[in-house]
Amino acid sequence: xxxxxxxxANLSGADLRQVYLVGANLDGAILDNxxxxxxxxxxETITSPQILFxxxxxxxxxxxxxAAYEHYNRVLxxxxxxxxxxxxxxxxxxxxxDVVGAxxxxxxxxxxxEDANNAEGVLMAAGLSQRIxxxxxxxxxxxxxxxxxxxxxxxxVVPFIFQFAF
Numbered sequence: 043x044x045x046x047x048x049x050x051a052n053l054s055g056a057d058l059r060q061v062y063l064v065g066a067n068l069d070g071a072i073l074d075n076x077x078x079x080x081x082x083x084x085x086e087t088i089t090s091p092q093i094l095f096x097x098x099x100x101x102x103x104x105x106x107x108x109a110a111y112e113h114y115n116r117v118l119x120x121x122x123x124x125x126x127x128x129x130x131x132x133x134x135x136x137x138x139x140d141v142v143g144a145x146x147x148x149x150x151x152x153x154x155x156e157d158a159n160n161a162e163g164v165l166m167a168a169g170l171s172q173r174i175x176x177x178x179x180x181x182x183x184x185x186x187x188x189x190x191x192x193x194x195x196x197x198x199v200v201p202f203i204f205q206f207a208f
Contacts, residue, residue: 044083091117095127102130107137125154125163132170141178145171 043058045065054074064083078084078093079100098113114131117124132147148171155163 091120091124094120095130098127098130098134102134102137107134110134111138123154123157125151125158125160125167128154129163129167129170132167132174136174141174144174148174 043066044062047067048071049067050070051068052072053068053076054072055076056073057077058081059077060080060082062082063085066083066085068085073090073093076093079097084097094113094117098110098117100110101107101113102110111131111134114127114134117127118131121127128147128151132144132151135141135147136144148167152164152167152171155161155167
């Protein structure tokens with residue numbers, strides 16, 4: 043589909059995974075529930091927060107944390123008060139050793155969850171921030187120190203993030 047003019051096309055539910063979209067015109071295209079994970083050369087005009095968030099989750103699940111981070115940033119440009127995105131970006135930042143950024147994002151998520159009276163989200167974000175700090179302290183203490191179980195926290199946070207929908 044490289045260079046295709048798909049402007050205004052109804053692509054609802056279309057399977058566009060792994061499609062080469064470089065130079066494609068998707069202005070005004072209806073992409074509700076379209077499968078875009080792994081699409082190559084996604085035009086900048088695709089700005090649906092949900093699509094971008096889903097693409098970030100997909101990239102993170104494949105270990106491509108830099109791409110996931112970029113997708114989350116684009117979502118936050120569109121919806122800066124979305125705590126779930128900060129939570130997801132916190133996990134991504136931690137994976138690329140941006141500990142300070144990971145803690146900052148977890149703290150921002152916690153504040154936004156508080157503002158939304160979402161007690162589960164507050165606990166999740168506060169727990170993530172605390173576990174990141176504990177993990178860093180354990181690393182600093184050396185290999186003989188007891189390690190907090192960061193993976194247990196990840197296993198509890200990830201399903202919560204996957205519930206997110208705009």
